[in-house]
Amino acid sequence: MFDSLSSRLTKTFTGLRSRGRINPVDIEETCEEIRIALLEADVADSVVTLLVEKVRTRSLEQISLDKKGINPGQQIISIVHEELVAILGGSARRLRFAKTAPTVIMLAGLQGSGKTTLAGKLAAYLKSEGNTPLLVACDLQRPNAVDQLQVVGSSVGVPIFAPEPGNGVGDPVKVAKAGIEFAKQKVHNFVIVDTAGRLGVDKELMEQAKNIRDAISPNEVLFVVDAMIGQDAVNTAQAFLDGVGFDGIVLTKMDGDARGGAALSIASVTNRPVMFLSTGEKSNEFEPFHPDRMANRILGMGDVATLAEQAKKALDGDSAQKLEEKFISGEKFTFDDFLEQLQAMKKMGSMSKILGMLPGAQSAAMKKQIAAIDENELIRAEAIIHSMTPNERQEPKIINGSRRARIARGSGTEVFHVNNVLDRFSAAQKAMKQMRNQPGLGGAANLPGMPPVSGISGMPAAKVAPPPKRSKSGNPAKRALEGR
């Protein structure tokens, strides 16, 4: 199987990074590697050629300048990064709002690209931002598409406008129009219009999409596309651009292992920005797209910004502050705190997803670590803590052999699982103490509940691990330096 785009490029760049000086031959080799990596990631041929050409020209310019003190490998990486960001749409763009409500969003795309699922997610997202969206069922083609939208809508608590049963019955243009009127009457400030899947080459259905668009003049037409799509992405995107026109792109099924080259192809060919990513089957697995973060991900530089955002969301203000106060006051770290941490981690998503966003996550060693992660570990740890008495949670020292056996029975685990959690807890406790002794390091960002993954720099857990260094130098100046 192919390496992922990022791991492939990471491999190429690792060589470059360490070099002090590179020559045109190095650049040629790198460009060829980039070309193959992009092709294997399903980036369209024409786009690959264009991108590689730009990178080559700019890299050659750079090395001819021969600036001292700047690592040329690093420079090429930043050139690739810049070009990727430029193709992916420069800066992130947000939804445009209508001057007078409702703001109308129309979804269009191939069959099976995930429009209906996305409609629900988009509705949930808008609702969470304090809006009052309405879903309009205009896919009257696919059997039971209307039912699906109804189920999706009610699961996220967003009303549906579906006057026609679908399954080939009803006129989608009329439904769309009536949907907007309905939204105005009921004062919804957003309308999301779900349409039937259609092929780019299907003239009749493209005409229909255009008629829907003309009837409702949407503020945003979003082109929904499966991240796994291949070279045909450019043809299809062009057909939709010509047929109905669109303002932004949504990439779905990003939780798979597709390399998402389609994002590059479509954005480059149509000059429209990617606006959202859909990353799972649950209604909250949806995120706004950030070109620079995506470029980081592609280059294997990690996506720390998203990680930090999710951590902030998961550790709600209260518990983070409580924990910080505990630090400062020197109060004891108990199993109750530990449990809170575990629950916050769970809110952030699966462990492998979190770790996948860290720099270097694409390296082979790290990937192996991530693959070996037992996602049930958090759930198990939670069950174990729940099986402890309040007293045991406050005073873990009293947990002796028979108590351990009882806790294992109560949580449906084995004694070694309980031991494992106890070990991890005392490690976290120790880490807390150490952090308290290191001024400036306190803060809830260092999640002590994180299972230790050794040998990876930049890991929050790694920050906790090293014991405070004691100065060994007899030289007072040196000692002062070490103390910093």
Place this chain on the structure above:
Amino acid sequence: MALFSFSGITSLISKLRREPEANANVDWNEIEQQLINSDLGPKLSVELVELLKKNSNASLEESLLELLGKDRDRDLVKNQNPNPNVILIVGVNGVGKTTTVGKLAHYLVAAGNKVVIGAADTFRAAATGQVSTWAINAGATLVSGKDGADPAAIAFDAVAKGFEIGADFVLIDTAGRLHTKAGLMDELSKIRRVIEKRTSVGEVLLVIDGTTGQNGLAQAQIFAQTVGVTGVVVTKLDGSAKGGIAFAIERDFGAPIKFVGTGEAISDLAPFEAAAFVAALISS
């Protein structure tokens, strides 16, 4: 229809066949590009071009057909015993599994078979409704459960129903799942194990979206590992995509392409024809 148009390099290649000395003037890069554009992937495309350079007597079409195994058995498993043939339909989300189940049921019923459909996609909202509409239109018997029910139990019930009414085929529609989700893949192997308590699973058809890129290989690998894929159905070939990834899958994993889906109507499913597929692959 795109599937049957001959043009572009096909003519270039036939020229090559007539005049072997034209070999020197052939733009191999262009051919390689064309193959890459059909989603065969850079590795396989380069390999094919190398092969073609060596064997200039054969046309590109012939070479591709050769590689695809033109004499491969592409029929559905034969019904040799009185038990119903169980066909498990699997694939990632949105490739057209449910639609394929409906069309396949229609195809089999039209050929005089008695067909049971097991609606084992209990996850996606309203999937059961979708497959029941298909079952009615195809004239097949539907076995379904509530949303969120255990898909393996429904599959088992469907097989039992097949025995009860003496069906020739039992088609099991499963929920779409990304091959990277280990938990969902385990569920799939459980469905297979549970069916096998009653009878053997004759066929596991992996449905591949014709627009899929190189990720199709990863899909095929994991699905083959988990439930053992015996055949491939390529869908959405009525669009502008060529479905070259199915070629790569058949070549890498030996699972023959058995059907192609070419539209949304119930009759838009046809047994795979290698020659037409290959011709479409290399037409521009």
